[in-house]
Amino acid sequence: MEEKHGILKHLITFVVMWCAGLGVGAQQEDQTVFFNVEAGQPGRQIPSTLFGLFFEEINHAGAGGLWAELVSNRGFEAGGPNTPSNIDPWSPIGDEGSVLLVTDRSSLFDRNKVALRMEILCDSEGPNQCPAGGVGVYNPGYWGMNIEEGESYHIVLWVRSTGSVNLSISFTSSDGLQILAASNIIASSSEIQDWTKKEFILKATATDHSARLSLTSSNKGIVWLDQVSAMPVNTFKGHGCRKGLATMLADLKPAFIRFPGGCFVEGSWLRNAFPWSQSIGPWEERPGHFGDVWDYWTDDGLGFYEFLQLAEDLNTLPIWVFNNGISHNDEVSTSTILPFIQDILNGIEFARGPSNSTWGSVRAAMGHPDPFNLKYVAIGNEDCGKPYYRGNYIKFYYAIKTAYPDIQIISNCDGSSKSLDHPADLYDYHIYTSASNIFSMAHSFDNTARSGPKAFVSEYAVTGNDAGHGSLLAAIGEAGFLIGLETNSSDVVEMASYAPLFVNTNNRRWNPDAIVFDSWQQYGTPSYWVQHFFRESSGAVLLPVIIQENATSALIASAIRWNSLENGEDYIRVKAVNFGSSLLTLDISISGLPVGSISSSGSKITVLTSDNLMDENSFDKPEKIVPRATEIGNSGTDMNISLPPHSVTVLDLRLDHAMHSAI
Numbered sequence: 136m137e138e139k140h141g142i143l144k145h146l147i148t149f150v151v152m153w154c155a156g157l158g159v160g161a162q163q164e165d166q167t168v169f170f171n172v173e174a175g176q177p178g179r180q181i182p183s184t185l186f187g188l189f190f191e192e193i194n195h196a197g198a199g200g201l202w203a204e205l206v207s208n209r210g211f212e213a214g215g216p217n218t219p220s221n222i223d224p225w226s227p228i229g230d231e232g233s234v235l236l237v238t239d240r241s242s243l244f245d246r247n248k249v250a251l252r253m254e255i256l257c258d259s260e261g262p263n264q265c266p267a268g269g270v271g272v273y274n275p276g277y278w279g280m281n282i283e284e285g286e287s288y289h290i291v292l293w294v295r296s297t298g299s300v301n302l303s304i305s306f307t308s309s310d311g312l313q314i315l316a317a318s319n320i321i322a323s324s325s326e327i328q329d330w331t332k333k334e335f336i337l338k339a340t341a342t343d344h345s346a347r348l349s350l351t352s353s354n355k356g357i358v359w360l361d362q363v364s365a366m367p368v369n370t371f372k373g374h375g376c377r378k379g380l381a382t383m384l385a386d387l388k389p390a391f392i393r394f395p396g397g398c399f400v401e402g403s404w405l406r407n408a409f410p411w412s413q414s415i416g417p418w419e420e421r422p423g424h425f426g427d428v429w430d431y432w433t434d435d436g437l438g439f440y441e442f443l444q445l446a447e448d449l450n451t452l453p454i455w456v457f458n459n460g461i462s463h464n465d466e467v468s469t470s471t472i473l474p475f476i477q478d479i480l481n482g483i484e485f486a487r488g489p490s491n492s493t494w495g496s497v498r499a500a501m502g503h504p505d506p507f508n509l510k511y512v513a514i515g516n517e518d519c520g521k522p523y524y525r526g527n528y529i530k531f532y533y534a535i536k537t538a539y540p541d542i543q544i545i546s547n548c549d550g551s552s553k554s555l556d557h558p559a560d561l562y563d564y565h566i567y568t569s570a571s572n573i574f575s576m577a578h579s580f581d582n583t584a585r586s587g588p589k590a591f592v593s594e595y596a597v598t599g600n601d602a603g604h605g606s607l608l609a610a611i612g613e614a615g616f617l618i619g620l621e622t623n624s625s626d627v628v629e630m631a632s633y634a635p636l637f638v639n640t641n642n643r644r645w646n647p648d649a650i651v652f653d654s655w656q657q658y659g660t661p662s663y664w665v666q667h668f669f670r671e672s673s674g675a676v677l678l679p680v681i682i683q684e685n686a687t688s689a690l691i692a693s694a695i696r697w698n699s700l701e702n703g704e705d706y707i708r709v710k711a712v713n714f715g716s717s718l719l720t721l722d723i724s725i726s727g728l729p730v731g732s733i734s735s736s737g738s739k740i741t742v743l744t745s746d747n748l749m750d751e752n753s754f755d756k757p758e759k760i761v762p763r764a765t766e767i768g769n770s771g772t773d774m775n776i777s778l779p780p781h782s783v784t785v786l787d788l789r790l791d792h793a794m795h796s797a798i
């Protein structure tokens with residue numbers, strides 16, 4: 136190698152990064168850069184936990200998103216516990232003279248007493264005859280319900296009446312004119328005088344992406360309604376998550392999922408923080424809560440149990456971020472924190488206690504007698520600087536370690552530049568910045584102490600002008616950063632996840648996000664697709680590399696050896712980010728392998744790029760910027776690959792089986 140090029144730096148490193156002073160638009164000369172992968176060396180083990188997901192209930196990520204429930208405010212609780220209250224987004228069908236809607240506190244369910252009292256003032260005949268189709272109430276869901284021809288929907292509602300009832304339940308178009316599916320509840324007064332659960336399947340005969348659920352009658356009388364649910368029968372692994380969205384998560388092969396937030400966990404005020412214990416049990420009994428940081432109500436259908444179930448269904452590790460008595464505006468002092476600690480110990484017991492334990496039995500009753508695999512918890516979110524954080528943290532830490540010594544505990548305090556002053560297994564690290572900053576931050580953990588708690592980069596993203604709603608520029612900056620994290624992963628960085636994960640395009644509270652959706656469609660931003668380049672990294676081997684000394688500062692490159700679970704084959708993967716505006720050629724040589732180790736077939740090159748830096752994907756062009764793979768037939772130990780301007784390029788070289796014993 137040295138003889139061949141004569142200009143290689145004699146430094147073996149695991150990544151190539153010359154990025155100081157790099158400007159995004161900086162002109163470079165087209166350049167060929169020599170790059171050697173020391174494939175014969177043992178390399179360093181990348182943690183199996185490295186790349187995962189962070190789910191936050193933000194941007195209607197869960198309610199009106201990942202959680203497939205179609206009805207919004209299904210228990211009529213969103214208007215508050217005092218009645219009469221606003222029932223938004225429920226709305227009347229019919230005018231004031233024909234239907235009267237009001238809430239009262241007559242619900243069967245103790246923790247959510249509000250129910251809807253619907254008085255039908257018109258009748259099936261006579262002077263005040265109801266209009267055709269009847270009058271009543273409808274729910275538009277979250278900016279329209281996605282009803283698809285041939286699909287089945289599970290309807291559940293609680294109903295009572297002082298008289299007999301003939302109620303039509305239907306999915307209709309948003310103007311109510313086209314019926315997509317319908318059924319009737321017909322009951323005598325004796326059958327329905329007490330709260331009665333009604334459930335049935337509606338099968339749609341037509342498709343409408345902005346449909347609504349209507350409950351109507353043409354019979355004079357009073358009907359009370361509560362806990363009205365409409366769920367697609369076809370959900371991810373049958374556990375209630377929207378299939379298309381959950382599949383996009385599964386496609387990332389995440390090593391973990393951190394949940395349920397972020398600021399969502401903290402609340403602007405403690406009274407609005409995520410209440411894990413009220414988010415479990417039968418869904419009808421959950422009070423729901425107002426997430427006051429991101430400013431919307433959630434019925435908590437996607438509760439603590441469902442998060443744990445989702446982690447299991449994604450075959451990944453759950454990481455529970457819990458509130459440690461601190462919100463954005465109020466705190467519980469360390470001297471009075473004990474009940475909060477007990478509440479969290481209860482939560483851990485719910486997740487992983489035996490099925491005959493107090494809280495484990497609640498989980499078992501919900502259908503999961505076996506413990507969930509909860510091994511990581513984070514004490515708070517971004518609370519390190521708050522007055523009671525350290526005091527509260529220490530109390531939580533020892534209480535959890537005493538009861539569950541194997542649980543890994545994550546502190547909110549940054550340990551990357553100086554040692555923590557308290558015990559922790561990991562520390563949380565969040566970074567939102569410009570593209571050039573994050574690209575140069577590939578180095579940020581280079582000088583971190585190699586002993587002590589490991590970093591959990593649980594929120595990273597390019598934000599601001601560079602990012603728009605998810606630009607190519609943001610994605611390539613992040614790709615450089617991730618290569619840096621991967622390089623430092625064996626001894627400093629243990630986990631990393633992009634944030635936020637989801638945005639419902641009707642409620643953009645935070646830009647950008649990895650996955651954009653509306654009622655029926657979804658696409659990944661370039662930042663989502665960059666994560667695909669790293670999904671094989673968790674548990675792979677980082678190989679030492681050598682790079683030409685005067686290489687451009689716009690290049691970051693690295694190499695791993697990984698094994699495919701799909702076909703059992705081993706590969707060497709070279710990842711290269713060209714952050715500059717000129718074409719680069721990477722002159723790759725793989726050294727240290729027996730002759731013939733690289734198969735001549737089964738290798739491929741995959742590129743993520745676009746014509747313009749600020750290009751984005753959209754519902755119209757969801758695949759404008761996605762990885763594009765090309766099979767290569769002439770692979771070997773010496774190859775030249777082109778790195779287009781502003782691109783991420785991955786070369787996967789399939790290793791011949793003969794090589795297995797050699798490395």
Ligand code: AHR
Pocket residue numbers: 191193396397398399516517565594634635645
């Ligand atoms: O990811 C969005 C928000 O950014 C998170 O809620 C918070 O942890 C961070 O400030």
